[in-house]
Amino acid sequence: MRAGVIGTGSMGANHARVYAEMGLLAGVCDTRREAAEEVGRRLGVKWYTDVQRFLEEVRPDVVSIATPTTTHHTVAMEALKRGIHTLVEKPITMFTWEAEELMELAKDRGVVLAAGHIERFNPVVEAAADLLKKDWVGEPLSFSSQRLSMFPSRVKDVGVIMDLGIHDIDVIYYLSGRRVEKVFALGGSGGNTRFEDHATILLDFEGDLYATLHVSWLVPMKVRRLSVTTTRSYTEIDYMDQFIEVSTSEFVNVDMGNLYNVPQRYDIRRIHVRREEPLKREIRDFLRAAETGGRPLVTAEDALEVLRVAKAAEASLLTGDVIEVSEFEEASGDVSRVGKK
Numbered sequence: 001m002r003a004g005v006i007g008t009g010s011m012g013a014n015h016a017r018v019y020a021e022m023g024l025l026a027g028v029c030d031t032r033r034e035a036a037e038e039v040g041r042r043l044g045v046k047w048y049t050d051v052q053r054f055l056e057e058v059r060p061d062v063v064s065i066a067t068p069t070t071t072h073h074t075v076a077m078e079a080l081k082r083g084i085h086t087l088v089e090k091p092i093t094m095f096t097w098e099a100e101e102l103m104e105l106a107k108d109r110g111v112v113l114a115a116g117h118i119e120r121f122n123p124v125v126e127a128a129a130d131l132l133k134k135d136w137v138g139e140p141l142s143f144s145s146q147r148l149s150m151f152p153s154r155v156k157d158v159g160v161i162m163d164l165g166i167h168d169i170d171v172i173y174y175l176s177g178r179r180v181e182k183v184f185a186l187g188g189s190g191g192n193t194r195f196e197d198h199a200t201i202l203l204d205f206e207g208d209l210y211a212t213l214h215v216s217w218l219v220p221m222k223v224r225r226l227s228v229t230t231t232r233s234y235t236e237i238d239y240m241d242q243f244i245e246v247s248t249s250e251f252v253n254v255d256m257g258n259l260y261n262v263p264q265r266y267d268i269r270r271i272h273v274r275r276e277e278p279l280k281r282e283i284r285d286f287l288r289a290a291e292t293g294g295r296p297l298v299t300a301e302d303a304l305e306v307l308r309v310a311k312a313a314e315a316s317l318l319t320g321d322v323i324e325v326s327e328f329e330e331a332s333g334d335v336s337r338v339g340k341k
Contacts, residue, residue, distance in 0.1 A: 001287065002026040004060035006051060006075055008039040010154055011089055011116075012066030016043055018283050019064075029054035030067075051078055060084060062290050064116075064283070070157045073098035080105045080113065085290035087283070089116040091158070091166050092303035096311060096330050099304040106300065112289045114296035115303030117170040121281040123273040124242045128228075129175055131235070131271075137246055138232030143172045143211040145226045148219035151197060159195030161185070161313050164215040169203070169313075170298075170306045171226065178205040180309045183323045185316040190218050201313045244271040 003024040005016040012030070019025035020043045027046040030036035040047025048054035055063075055078060062085040065075050073093045079086045080102060092115045093099045106113035119125055131137045145168040152163070173180070180203045187199030198216040205211065224239035236245045249266045282297075289296040311330050312323040 001061045001291070002059065004028065004054065004058050004063045005039075006030070006054065006063060006065050006079075007067035007089075008032075008035045008047075009066065012064065013039050014279055015064040015066055015087075015283065016045075018277075018280050020045070021280075022283075022287075024062075024287075026060055027054060027058035051075055055079060055082055055084070062087070062287065064286075065089060066116075068157045069094050069162065073102065076102050076113075077105060080109055080111060083109050083111055085112040085114075085286070087114045087116055087286045087296075088303075090118070090170075090303065091115075091162055091307050091310065092300060093307065094158075096304060096308050099300065099307055103300045103304065112286070112293075112296060113300040114286045114289060115298045115300060116282060117167065117298045117303065117306070118278045118282055119167045119171050119239060120174055120298055121278040121285065122239055122242065123276050123278075123281075124237055124239060124244060125171055125175070127244055127271060127273045128226075128235070128237050131244070131246075132175055132228075132230075137228070137235050138230030140176060140209060140228050140230050142209065142229045143176070143226065144229075145172070145211070145213045146223050148214070148216045148221070148223040150220060150222075151193070151217040159193065159199075159314070160187075160197050160215045160217050161199050161201065161317070162310055164217075165199060165201055165213055165313065166306060166310045168211075168213045168215075168226065169201075169309050170302070172203070172205075172211050173302070173306055173309075175228075176205060176209055178207055178209055179305065180204065180312075180325050181206050183309060183312040183316050183325060184321075185313040187317050193217075196314075196317060199313070199317060203309070242273050242275050244273070245269070246271065 003019040004027050005012050006029045008028050008030040016028050028040050029048040033049050036047040063079050064087045066089045147164045182204035184202045187196045189197050201213040203211040226237040228235040234247045247268045249264050285297050312325050312328045316323045
C-alpha cells in the first residue's frame with residue numbers, strides 16, 4: 001500500500017513520519033516549496049508543490065490531508081474523485097455542507113473517508129470508554145474539560161473553538177454516545193487573532209447530560225484534562241500523562257453538632273494505561289479500514305456531527321443566543337468577528 005501526505009506543516013509532517021516508519025510513505029505535497037522539500041528530503045521520498053500532479057504521479061492508495069482547514073474540501077475532493085482512501089485532519093471541513101459533499105463522493109467512489117480526531121485514539125480515552133461501557137464508575141451525569149495553551153502561530157484560519165474545542169466536543173460525544181441538543185458559548189479575543197482565542201462552551205446533550213468546556217490560547221502552560229461526574233464517582237482523565245483517577249468517598253461517624261469537621265473516607269484509584277502515540281493508532285485504524293473496507297473509528301458522519309456542534313458554538317458566541325443544534329442553519333460566509341469578552 002502506498003501512502004501520501006498533503007500538507008507538511010507540523011501535523012502533516014508527523015503523518016508523513018508515521019507512514020515512513022511503517023514503510024508506506026511514497027510522497028508528500030505542500031504548496032510551500034520549502035516545507036515540501038524539507039519533509040521529502042528528510043524522509044527520502046518525492047516531494048511536490050502541486051496537488052494534482054502529486055496525486056497523478058505518486059498514485060497513492062491512501063492519503064492524509066493536513067492542509068489549512070479552509071482547503072480541506074477542495075483537496076479532499078481531488079483525492080476522493082480518484083478513488084483514494086482519505087484521512088482528513090480535524091475539523092473535517094470549514095462548513096457542514098462541504099463535509100456532506102465529501103461524504104457523498106466517498107460513498108459514490110466506494111472509498112474510506114476518515115477524520116483525524118486524534119484524541120479518540122489516546123489510550124486514556126479508550127480506557128475511559130471501557131470504564132463507562134462496563135459501568136465500573138457509574139452513569140455519567142456531567143463532563144467538564146480544560147484544553148488550554150499558548151497561542152499557536154501555525155493556526156491562521158480558525159478560532160480556538162474549531163482548533164481546540166472540537167477535540168472535547170468529539171471525545172464527550174464518543175464517551176457518552178449521545179447527541180448535543182443545545183449549545184451556548186461565551187468568549188472573545190485577547191488580541192492574538194481576529195477569531196476568538198478563549199471560550200467557555202456549555203453543551204446540553206439528549207438524556208439529561210451536560211458538559212462545560214473551557215478552551216483558551218491565553219494560558220502559559222499546556223493543559224489537557226477531562227472530568228466526569230457519575231452516579232458513583234468522580235473520574236479525571238489526563239490526556240497528556242495518560243492516566244485516569246477515579247475518586248469515591250463516604251461520610252464516617254458524622255457529628256451533627258460539629259459540621260465544621262466532617263470526617264470523610266476517600267478512595268482514590270489511579271489507572272495508568274500503556275503509553276502509545278495516538279497518531280500511530282489513528283493511522284493504523286485508517287489503514288485497517290482502507291484494507292478491509294470496514295468503518296474507521298472516526299467516521300465522516302461522526303466528524304460532521306461534531307463540526308455542526310462546533311459551528312453552533314461559534315454562532316452562539318457571536319449572537320449570545322442558545323442554539324438548538326437540530327434547527328441550526330449555518331452561515332456560508334467567513335465568520336471573522338468574535339463574541340463577548
